[in-house]
Amino acid sequence: MAPFKFDQIGDWSELKLEIVEKYGAAYTKAFTNQHGIKKFYIDAFSGAGLHVSKRTGKQVEGSPARALKVTPRFDHFYFIDLDKGKTEHLNTLCRNRTDVDIHTGDASRYLSQSVLPKIDYRKFNRALCLLDPYGPPFRLGTNSAGWTIRGG
Numbered sequence: 001m002a003p004f005k006f007d008q009i010g011d012w013s014e015l016k017l018e019i020v021e022k023y024g025a026a027y028t029k030a031f032t033n034q035h036g037i038k039k040f041y042i043d044a045f046s047g048a049g050l051h052v053s054k055r056t057g058k059q060v061e062g063s064p065a066r067a068l069k070v071t072p073r074f075d076h077f078y079f080i081d082l083d084k085g086k087t088e089h090l091n092t093l094c095r096n097r098t099d100v101d102i103h104t105g106d107a108s109r110y111l112s113q114s115v116l117p118k119i120d121y122r123k124f125n126r127a128l129c130l131l132d133p134y135g136p137p138f139r140l141g142t143n144s145a146g147w148t149i150r151g152g
């Protein structure tokens with residue numbers, strides 16, 4: 001198996017990461033006065049939590065690392081990636097945290113079978129879900145609650 005390497009990212013990805021961080025903060029802030037709401041962050045194609053900038057050669061925090069720092073805070077995090085090297089690195093970033101679940105495997109299966117069924121709107125659960133694959137196609141099936149998400 002090839003040794004794990006951080007992804008190299010271009011300017012557009014760096015901009016995307018800034019937007020994700022700002023959007024995350026705006027999202028949790030929007031619930032500030034709504035007591036009892038539990039806020040989840042789901043990163044279905046999470047990567048390793050760290051990249052290398054093509055432009056500068058420096059390390060750049062990935063979307064999961066940024067979500068973990070957002071204030072007001074999310075209550076719980078789900079990170080999913082197919083690449084074991086990346087989820088192992090994420091595990092080192094999240095050591096000792098009890099509010100993080102990290103899964104190695106296919107996002108569409110794990111999301112539809114294990115994560116989304118737990119986010120129950122009637123129990124005041126709300127989620128920001130980032131779907132950020134390298135490219136199309138991406139498809140989620142329909143679950144027992146009847147929702148479908150498609151992308152790509």
Ligand SMILES: C[S@@+](CC[C@H](N)C(=O)[O-])C[C@H]1O[C@@H](n2cnc3c(N)ncnc32)[C@H](O)[C@@H]1O
Pocket residue numbers: 017043044045046047048049050061062063064080081082083086105106107108132133134
């Ligand atoms: C664009 S990168 C994600 C970057 C990350 N969201 C960030 O901004 O820091 C896409 C990731 O999707 C992962 N991936 C590809 N196919 C996948 C699948 N079927 N399920 C879960 N992860 C997958 C890749 O290993 C890669 O880390």
